[in-house]
Amino acid sequence: xxxxxxxxxxxxxxxxxxxxxxxxxxxxxxxxxxxxxxxxxxxxxxxxxxxxxxxxxxxxxxxxxxxxxxxxxxxxxxxxxxxxxxxxxxxxxxxxxxxxxxxxxxxxxxxxxxxxxxxxxxxxxxxxxxxxxxxxxxxxxxxxxxxxxxxxxxxxxxxxxxxxxxxxxxxxxxxxxxxxxxxxxxxxxxxxxxxxxxxxxxxxxxxxxxxxxxx
Amino acid sequence: xxxxxxxxxxxxxxxxxxxxxxxxxxxxxxxxxxxxxxxxxxxxxxxxxxxxxxxxxxxxxxxxxxxxxxxxxxxxxxxxxxxxxxxxxxxxxxxxxxxxxxxxxxxxxxxxxxxxxxxxxxxxxxxxxxxxxxxxxxxxxxxxxxxxxxxxxxxxxxxxxxxxxxxxxxxxxxxxxxxxxxxxxxxxxxxxxxxxxxxxxxxxxxxxxxxxxxxxxxxxxxxxxxxxxxxxxxxxxxxxxxxxxxxxxxxxxxxxxxxxxxxxxxxxxxxxxxxxxxxxxxxxxxxxxxxxxxxxxxxxxxxxxxxxxxxxxxxxxxxxxxxxxxxxxxxxxxxxxxxxxxxxxxxxxxxxxxxxxxxxxxxxxxxxxxxxxxxxxxxxxxxxxxxxxxxxxxxxxxxxxxxxxxxxxxxxxxxxxxxxxxxxxxxxxxxxxxxxxxxxxxxxxxxxxxxxxxxxxxxxxxxxxxxxxxxx
Numbered sequence: 001x002x003x004x005x006x007x008x009x010x011x012x013x014x015x016x017x018x019x020x021x022x023x024x025x026x027x028x029x030x031x032x033x034x035x036x037x038x039x040x041x042x043x044x045x046x047x048x049x050x051x052x053x054x055x056x057x058x059x060x061x062x063x064x065x066x067x068x069x070x071x072x073x074x075x076x077x078x079x080x081x082x083x084x085x086x087x088x089x090x091x092x093x094x095x096x097x098x099x100x101x102x103x104x105x106x107x108x109x110x111x112x113x114x115x116x117x118x119x120x121x122x123x124x125x126x127x128x129x130x131x132x133x134x135x136x137x138x139x140x141x142x143x144x145x146x147x148x149x150x151x152x153x154x155x156x157x158x159x160x161x162x163x164x165x166x167x168x169x170x171x172x173x174x175x176x177x178x179x180x181x182x183x184x185x186x187x188x189x190x191x192x193x194x195x196x197x198x199x200x201x202x203x204x205x206x207x208x209x210x211x212x213x214x215x
Numbered sequence: 216x217x218x219x220x221x222x223x224x225x226x227x228x229x230x231x232x233x234x235x236x237x238x239x240x241x242x243x244x245x246x247x248x249x250x251x252x253x254x255x256x257x258x259x260x261x262x263x264x265x266x267x268x269x270x271x272x273x274x275x276x277x278x279x280x281x282x283x284x285x286x287x288x289x290x291x292x293x294x295x296x297x298x299x300x301x302x303x304x305x306x307x308x309x310x311x312x313x314x315x316x317x318x319x320x321x322x323x324x325x326x327x328x329x330x331x332x333x334x335x336x337x338x339x340x341x342x343x344x345x346x347x348x349x350x351x352x353x354x355x356x357x358x359x360x361x362x363x364x365x366x367x368x369x370x371x372x373x374x375x376x377x378x379x380x381x382x383x384x385x386x387x388x389x390x391x392x393x394x395x396x397x398x399x400x401x402x403x404x405x406x407x408x409x410x411x412x413x414x415x416x417x418x419x420x421x422x423x424x425x426x427x428x429x430x431x432x433x434x435x436x437x438x439x440x441x442x443x444x445x446x447x448x449x450x451x452x453x454x455x456x457x458x459x460x461x462x463x464x465x466x467x468x469x470x471x472x473x474x475x476x477x478x479x480x481x482x483x484x485x486x487x488x489x490x491x492x493x494x495x496x497x498x499x500x501x502x503x504x505x506x507x508x509x510x511x512x513x514x515x516x517x518x519x520x521x522x523x524x525x526x527x528x529x530x531x532x533x534x535x536x537x538x539x540x541x542x543x544x545x546x547x548x549x550x551x552x553x554x555x556x557x558x559x560x561x562x563x564x565x566x567x568x569x570x571x572x573x574x575x576x577x578x579x580x581x582x583x584x585x586x587x588x589x590x591x592x593x594x595x596x597x598x599x600x601x602x603x604x605x606x607x608x609x610x611x612x613x614x615x616x617x618x619x620x621x622x623x624x625x626x627x628x629x630x631x632x633x634x635x636x637x638x639x640x641x642x643x644x645x646x647x648x649x650x651x652x653x654x655x656x657x658x659x660x661x662x663x664x665x666x667x668x669x670x671x672x673x674x675x676x677x678x679x680x681x682x683x684x685x686x687x
Contacts, residue, residue: 016535016542017535018414018415018514018516018539020514020654022633022652022654022655022657023654023656026660027657028634028635030251030252030279030635031251031280031299031300031302031303031635032299032303033254033255033302033303033306034254034255035367045655045656045660051642054299055299083535085414085415085448088414088415088448089350089445089446089652089654090349090350090633090652091252091349091350091364091365092252092366093255093348093366093368096366111415111418113415114384114418114419114448114449115350115363115364115365115445115450118366118369119366119368122366122369123368172236172237172382173237173238174234174237174238174380175238177236184263185372185380186263186371186375186376188380189372189375189376189378189380190375192231192232192378195232195240196231196240196242196268196376196377196378199231199242200269200377203242203244206482207342207482208475208478209340209478209479210244211271212271213271213469214271214272214273214274214317214338215271
């Protein structure tokens, strides 16, 4: 997994609450058996005026000029500023894959849906929770300043604005550690293989009906 | 000292190791697999040279992409017309064969929507931890299990280690007291709960559903409620084990038998919250107050009772909320203030992991029996949740009731709930749907979903607009 230490980048707005993962990446693209290539279809229904199909060349499609990601000022954005409950709904990891593939490394919102939040960390994306009034302030500054950039530092757990305001954020220690180092958490879990085997022995003793039934 | 909640007990009994950094290693008893969220996980295993930790913990079934038209379906995987869907279902078959995982293939009578199949086969049982790369895995919590959806990286993690790294959630009790009015179903109850706490209300919580209404509810009703916990923001919903649970589980193909059953039953009887257990939040609804519900917007929290009228953005102070209502009204092509009963569906969909079990089909059939769907309706689809449900429904003659009413009787699968197969809405079409999500584009590009119970969907199909099924 890609590590995340710090990121300074252009910020793009996703100014609506309850953005669901169907909106982030519509279902027809979930038929892919690959992990990459979802970026051109990120927010497909909002970004284009036609209905997207898997495998098509998106450069020839009619784009929605009102959608921020299509506007010149937000090109190359690596930080997404969003509203509450971002990433709700389906557990599809294709959502963070699409965000990452498009170039987003960090999402800032007042709250995230639980499964999406977890999926971000597995893909080198840092989801940051900031107070609603702070997010409001950031939206105001973003709209007022073309080329608005933020600096995000995971080691310090801080977001810094262009005029020097600093906002601290919380992130739990294990996820922070894995993201800073870009660790493969399967490898980490397998270091506990003996503990897992010991648990299994006990479980087989207590609840034998859980074993050897489906085969 | 306060006691433990059901969630606390399930968590505690699956704790492999508590780490110093606050995370915990939790053991997973059952891993359900479908074709959409697993190919990249199997590929990850291959690339890392890893093997599944424990084969008998896994069960796979294709459901999202499978065609529901009999002709296309009868030819098996090779006959799936959409080549991208075909490859995905074929890939599941290939991966299960390569890794030696049990799969109910496309035309196996046990095939169906993964969340219908699990409980039906006894593959998911009380006291288990159950995960699947699908957010509606919360369904299995109805059995008194700790069940939740995961992403594909975690699918790979479970395959490789039989564990997940988790943080403990907070506890929420949603208690429904009293009794339900006739015609009000589990779907109405859970939609009313979502209307009450909002689509993010359960974020960070594990929800336990309790109270007299839930105690008197069938297992299938409880599954409908737990299924939609995720629409209230909670990854997991659950119900304590009681006689209803045990009667449901007994005799299922993968359930324990004989002396093993006696032992299991004894253990499962403990699966309820202690009398003085602490909940971080308690939400109480009165069963008598709940009316049939219909969603009007693009989030499940945008829901009203059947006698309600659509909100007017002009009366909403909060700017983000007002913008959301304006956007939803625009997307749905509806006017502020109009009554719910004035909404006219173009299509009706009865199915999905929320409402495709035998009781759902019985409830819908009871409403349409001897009647015809409205002339204005383009299509009414009835899609059973599994091959077993289909068989049972046909044995009861329900298929004929639907067909005589002018509805289509299909093969089992996820179908129009998320439109990954050929069953989808056209742009601008309204659908009375028994599924779980009314997000923009969910049932087809530009499609407009109204979430309702099976009885309400059936009544709308006949009347041509939403009606109060209590007056039926």
